[in-house]
Amino acid sequence: MMTGSMRFAVALALVGGGCGFLGGSDEFTQPMLPNSGVGLFRPLEENETGFDAPSGRFMSLGAVAFDGSTLRDGVFLFGAAALVDTETPQDPNLRSGEVDWALFEPRRIHVGTSIAVQGYGLGEVVFRAAEAWEGGWVSQPDLVRTREGQVRLYYAAAGGIGVAEAADAMGPFNRITRAPVLGGLPPGPGEEPTFPSNPSVVVDRTGRYLLYYEEANDIRLAISDTGLSFERVTLTFLEPEEPLEPDVLEVAREGPSAVLIRTVAKREVVRLYFESIRANGRRYLMFAGSDDASTFQRSELPVMDEPNLLGPSATLLDDLTTLLHFAGTATENDVQVRAPRVAVFPEGVTFTQ
Amino acid sequence: MKSLVTRFRWAAIVGCCPLCWAWCAIAEGQLPELAGFGSRSIALGGAVSASVEDVSASFYNPAGLVRDDVFRLSVGYFRVVPSLTVNGRSSEVDSFGGVTYGLVIPGEVAGVPFAVGVAGHLPDAYLGRARTVPRQTPRWFLYDNRPQRLFTAAGLAVRPLPWLAVGFGAAFLASNRNELSVRGSLDLNQAERDSRLEHQLQADLGTQRFPQGGIQLTVNPQWSFGLVYRGESKVESTLIANVDASIDELRDSRVLLDVESVSVSTFVPQQVSLGASWTPTARWGLSLEFTWVNWGRFVSPLGSIQADVNAQLPEGSDEFVTVPESIPLTLPEPADFSDQLVPRLGAEYKAVLRTDYDIAVRGGYVFENSPAPEQRGISNLIDSDRHTFSFGAGFRLHDLRPYVPGFLNVDIHMTFSWLPERINQQDSLVGPFTDFASQGTMWGVGVTTEVGFE
Numbered sequence: 122m123m124t125g126s127m128r129f130a131v132a133l134a135l136v137g138g139g140c141g142f143l144g145g146s147d148e149f150t151q152p153m154l155p156n157s158g159v160g161l162f163r164p165l166e167e168n169e170t171g172f173d174a175p176s177g178r179f180m181s182l183g184a185v186a187f188d189g190s191t192l193r194d195g196v197f198l199f200g201a202a203a204l205v206d207t208e209t210p211q212d213p214n215l216r217s218g219e220v221d222w223a224l225f226e227p228r229r230i231h232v233g234t235s236i237a238v239q240g241y242g243l244g245e246v247v248f249r250a251a252e253a254w255e256g257g258w259v260s261q262p263d264l265v266r267t268r269e270g271q272v273r274l275y276y277a278a279a280g281g282i283g284v285a286e287a288a289d290a291m292g293p294f295n296r297i298t299r300a301p302v303l304g305g306l307p308p309g310p311g312e313e314p315t316f317p318s319n320p321s322v323v324v325d326r327t328g329r330y331l332l333y334y335e336e337a338n339d340i341r342l343a344i345s346d347t348g349l350s351f352e353r354v355t356l357t358f359l360e361p362e363e364p365l366e367p368d369v370l371e372v373a374r375e376g377p378s379a380v381l382i383r384t385v386a387k388r389e390v391v392r393l394y395f396e397s398i399r400a401n402g403r404r405y406l407m408f409a410g411s412d413d414a415s416t417f418q419r420s421e422l423p424v425m426d427e428p429n430l431l432g433p434s435a436t437l438l439d440d441l442t443t444l445l446h447f448a449g450t451a452t453e454n455d456v457q458v459r460a461p462r463v464a465v466f467p468e469g470v471t472f473t474q
Numbered sequence: 475m476k477s478l479v480t481r482f483r484w485a486a487i488v489g490c491c492p493l494c495w496a497w498c499a500i501a502e503g504q505l506p507e508l509a510g511f512g513s514r515s516i517a518l519g520g521a522v523s524a525s526v527e528d529v530s531a532s533f534y535n536p537a538g539l540v541r542d543d544v545f546r547l548s549v550g551y552f553r554v555v556p557s558l559t560v561n562g563r564s565s566e567v568d569s570f571g572g573v574t575y576g577l578v579i580p581g582e583v584a585g586v587p588f589a590v591g592v593a594g595h596l597p598d599a600y601l602g603r604a605r606t607v608p609r610q611t612p613r614w615f616l617y618d619n620r621p622q623r624l625f626t627a628a629g630l631a632v633r634p635l636p637w638l639a640v641g642f643g644a645a646f647l648a649s650n651r652n653e654l655s656v657r658g659s660l661d662l663n664q665a666e667r668d669s670r671l672e673h674q675l676q677a678d679l680g681t682q683r684f685p686q687g688g689i690q691l692t693v694n695p696q697w698s699f700g701l702v703y704r705g706e707s708k709v710e711s712t713l714i715a716n717v718d719a720s721i722d723e724l725r726d727s728r729v730l731l732d733v734e735s736v737s738v739s740t741f742v743p744q745q746v747s748l749g750a751s752w753t754p755t756a757r758w759g760l761s762l763e764f765t766w767v768n769w770g771r772f773v774s775p776l777g778s779i780q781a782d783v784n785a786q787l788p789e790g791s792d793e794f795v796t797v798p799e800s801i802p803l804t805l806p807e808p809a810d811f812s813d814q815l816v817p818r819l820g821a822e823y824k825a826v827l828r829t830d831y832d833i834a835v836r837g838g839y840v841f842e843n844s845p846a847p848e849q850r851g852i853s854n855l856i857d858s859d860r861h862t863f864s865f866g867a868g869f870r871l872h873d874l875r876p877y878v879p880g881f882l883n884v885d886i887h888m889t890f891s892w893l894p895e896r897i898n899q900q901d902s903l904v905g906p907f908t909d910f911a912s913q914g915t916m917w918g919v920g921v922t923t924e925v926g927f928e
Contacts, residue, residue: 154612155561157900157908361904384909385561386899410903420904440561 160424163468171240177462189261196290197233200260254280517866518820519838523700529576532593536629536641550922558914594626642687737777769845
């Protein structure tokens with residue numbers, strides 16, 4: 122039987138032991154929230170790309186011009202051409218960041234060999250020009266998976282946008298049609314002909330193919346039920362209340378890259394990344410969103426901190442993370458070649474080797 | 475052989491020790507509006523304004539303090555574990571628990587019974603907590619910071635007539651004011667490495683008070699009615715930042731930045747409760763209550779921000795450094811919350827009725843429709859309707875003699891709250907967040923021990 126002293130000792134021990142837990146608290150952690158992909162993107166670090174190079178560099182191409190890319194099912198395709206003419210000066214009328222392709226070999230589409238988690242090397246050619254309308258070059262690839270499970274490669278060439286198909290993203294790719302799926306428009310009197318380029322295709326839940334492309338200094342939209350023959354439709358950009366550099370005219374919008382997400386509110390949203398080119402020569406990577414595929418709200422700020430970036434190619438890694446491949450200006454032998462770079466949003470996401 | 479009662483007496487006294495242990499255990503504060511107060515009242519769904527008589531009357535209806543002439547001393551422990559998600563991912567809302575305590579002291583003046591009561595929650599980790607997040611960041615504003623606060627209530631009740639009890643009192647919430655000062659030099663190129671900044675933070679913890687009052691009408695031994703009013707309370711949090719820095723790359727530069735952010739970190743709406751209690755038999759007790767909660771006056775926690783900047787820069791630096799002439803005042807957006815009408819149900823059955831002890835089982839249900847409108851992006855104050863099911867049991871030892879001339883109550887409770895999925899579609903497709911679905915559950919447990927001295 123416990124005496125009074127023993128009871129007191131037991132009670133004291135319980136109290137004393139319990140007081141050891143005094144002062145516990147939880148650390149403040151910010152949960153991952155469903156973001157819109159608007160940025161600000163963070164260039165990947167050297168330990169993420171495997172390259173000892175300035176922030177976001179993930180390939181070492183040397184005297185090779187980088188011309189658009191796409192990442193699908195872990196396969197990285199990109200357009201590129203090697204510099205062959207180092208004697209002729211490049212065209213002085215080119216805008217800042219533009220490549221004088223006349224100094225390069227014909228562009229072809231390559232596959233990147235994986236060197237690091239987000240680093241690639243120059244791999245073999247997987248697609249080259251073969252049709253007359255392509256004008257000897259193919260580039261600016263975009264991969265999309267069809268409802269039937271095939272992988273389609275949309276690409277730009279001299280005469281417009283073409284399509285090829287394969288069982289998987291590694292190819293080999295076989296052309297579906299011998300003509301472009303979207304060719305140039307007949308020019309008006311005294312006008313130069315224009316041709317669409319920089320294709321970016323998404324497939325909506327009804328099976329429609331939405332082709333965003335660049336033509337005549339703007340971004341445009343064409344729609345198809347099969348993905349093999351497209352019809353042009355109107356695309357509208359709604360300016361934000363406080364646009365970037367309101368005193369500097371926007372002279373062109375180029376290089377569209379579209380991703381499609383389905384939200385929990387059961388609507389489809391197209392996220393469009395593109396270049397905004399200003400009258401002062403600066404380029405910014407911008408963002409716009411649409412829930413009807415054709416009317417886009419524009420963000421006020423660029424998705425990257427620095428100007429003069431080109432050719433965005435966005436990939437949704439999951440519903441929270443967006444990877445953005447793009448190009449920065451770079452020169453080789455005083456010739457503009459473009460340097461491929463990569464960034465991620467949100468900035469807290471990291472890639473370990 | 476010791477009698478069953480004797481064994482229970484000792485077990486009861488020893489049982490208080492774990493509660494003392496719980497006093498020191500890991501716990502954070504809670505607000506009664508979220509989790510209730512006192513295991514018996516919680517188990518009855520909080521539908522107790524008409525019949526409450528224990529220390530929880532300080533919260534539910536101060537008039538109940540004088541319902542009987544018993545000196546009461548109580549201590550309890552609660553814990554609530556939320557599991558709240560956004561788009562299927564945990565929102566990492568902290569669990570909250572706390573030690574509750576209470577005291578009721580009866581008396582009589584000129585033949586009129588009166589009683590004084592004190593009750594409160596003592597958080598372990600935080601006496602108060604304020605967190606600042608970007609305006610558009612989705613947050614479970616009702617469950618994130620609100621439970622992390624010290625709470626105390628005090629009341630006085632009188633019974634001028636045998637069937638009428640009137641009580642009034644005040645409740646106290648912790649509030650905080652923070653002042654941050656930063657000064658030094660800033661290196662634009664290597665900000666993190668070569669800047670030399672020092673800061674000073676001064677935080678003041680204070681209290682906010684709000685009134686409450688109520689009446690209890692005991693019409694007959696079977697029927698009681700209660701009417702309670704609780705006043706509105708706002709806790710403001712002020713953050714003042716004064717930056718006085720120079721820029722290393724700009725000789726003779728100086729930047730003065732004054733920012734004042736004022737926000738309402740906690741808002742407790744005024745409310746009126748009307749309840750009825752029916753005890754048809756000695757074993758059964760049923761209660762029903764409706765509470766009108768005036769969320770329409772809710773002040774958004776998104777505060778106002780006023781910033782003044784004054785920069786002294788060397789000549790010629792304005793080519794590459796732009797200093798705004800003024801920074802527009804940011805004002806909070808209206809919250810557009812709507813009032814609630816909250817129904818509560820409670821039932822108690824005394825399964826064991828003896829002269830020496832009773833055992834009761836209890837159950838309750840509460841439905842709280844969300845006062846928040848669909849969050850479309852200007853603010854993202856996540857909330858959903860809440861269905862709360864409560865269960866509990868109570869053991870009452872009628873006579874603690876020879877240890878104390880009184881009784882002992884040990885009550886336990888468990889709650890389960892279900893927050894159904896709610897979709898919030900964003901107006902802007904270029905804002906920081908996309909459409910999100912919020913939902914969740916919350917589990918709560920607790921125990922309360924009360925000793926009554928007759």
